[in-house]
Amino acid sequence: MEIIRIPRIMQDTSRGHLLRSRTIGFVPTMGALHEGHLSLVRMAREENNVTAVSIYVNPTQFGPNEDLTKYPRQIDADIERLREEAVDILFLPDDSLMYPAGFATEIEVKGLSERMCGHFRPGHFRGVATVVAKLLNIVRPTRAYFGQKDFQQTVIVRRMAKDLNLDAEIVICPTIREEDGLALSSRNAYLQPHQRAAAAGLYKCLNNVSREIKAGLHSGARIRDRMENMLGGEPLISAIDYASVYDPETLDEVEDITGEVLLAIAARMGTTRLIDNMLVSV
Numbered sequence: 001m002e003i004i005r006i007p008r009i010m011q012d013t014s015r016g017h018l019l020r021s022r023t024i025g026f027v028p029t030m031g032a033l034h035e036g037h038l039s040l041v042r043m044a045r046e047e048n049n050v051t052a053v054s055i056y057v058n059p060t061q062f063g064p065n066e067d068l069t070k071y072p073r074q075i076d077a078d079i080e081r082l083r084e085e086a087v088d089i090l091f092l093p094d095d096s097l098m099y100p101a102g103f104a105t106e107i108e109v110k111g112l113s114e115r116m117c118g119h120f121r122p123g124h125f126r127g128v129a130t131v132v133a134k135l136l137n138i139v140r141p142t143r144a145y146f147g148q149k150d151f152q153q154t155v156i157v158r159r160m161a162k163d164l165n166l167d168a169e170i171v172i173c174p175t176i177r178e179e180d181g182l183a184l185s186s187r188n189a190y191l192q193p194h195q196r197a198a199a200a201g202l203y204k205c206l207n208n209v210s211r212e213i214k215a216g217l218h219s220g221a222r223i224r225d226r227m228e229n230m231l232g233g234e235p236l237i238s239a240i241d242y243a244s245v246y247d248p249e250t251l252d253e254v255e256d257i258t259g260e261v262l263l264a265i266a267a268r269m270g271t272t273r274l275i276d277n278m279l280v281s282v
């Protein structure tokens with residue numbers, strides 16, 4: 001595996017592959033890799049000639065009171081796992097190369113970025129859109145792979161790629177879960193053992209409500225009540241940021257359910273913020 005730290009070298013390397021008509025599959029990550037990331041890597045490998053992964057903990061997507069400094073970092077273990085997955089290129093830049101002195105450009109996907117998590121994490125999606133645009137420009141992938149677990153992120157990245165006429169095809173892959181349903185996330189490492197067991201409550205709530213929707217519950221207000229009651233019954237959930245039903249394209253809350261909808265939750269267990277979602281068709 002080639003480890004590249006300099007954006008210009010990464011661009012030249014990608015250009016070389018593209019000139020030889022090789023497709024590049026790219027998985028952007030912030031490291032602390034788990035099976036969820038690896039499922040994206042495997043998909044990228046399956047569908048492309050060259051697989052590239054980036055590891056970069058992007059400071060601009062963390063709020064002032066968020067977990068930037070304590071975000072899990074395990075670069076040696078990550079490199080080992082990527083080697084085992086036969087990844088071709090690891091792009092590993094640092095802050096001085098991604099945001100050099102004088103950096104002044106930001107990308108804002110209006111509307112979509114203010115809903116759901118955006119309401120509780122102001123500026124978060126500006127940071128995500130900006131760094132993903134930079135990474136796509138540097139790595140120049142044919143396809144870029146994102147997990148459905150960060151559903152709002154996928155909608156925003158797709159919108160940005162379309163609006164900015166970016167070349168890369170944005171591919172969304174299914175959420176990978178533990179046996180009890182907890183969605184894999186690097187932040188699960190923060191959970192204490194007793195919180196870990198209760199964290200599967202988010203998935204149970206999504207599953208139960210999905211069944212109720214399929215059985216005929218179609219009122220947005222009643223679905224929100226059901227979700228809040230179920231999550232509220234778990235004493236270890238200290239706050240529910242949101243638990244509702246949304247249009248999967250506009251991310252607007254839905255009142256009368258028809259077609260496909262998104263059930264989504266963001267809840268806190270102590271200082272750990274968990275998110276999960278599920279698409280349901282009626």
Ligand code: PAF
Pocket residue numbers: 028029030056058061128131132150153
């Ligand atoms: O999903 C993530 O890990 C990050 O938001 C991403 C896409 C790598 C941008 O920093």
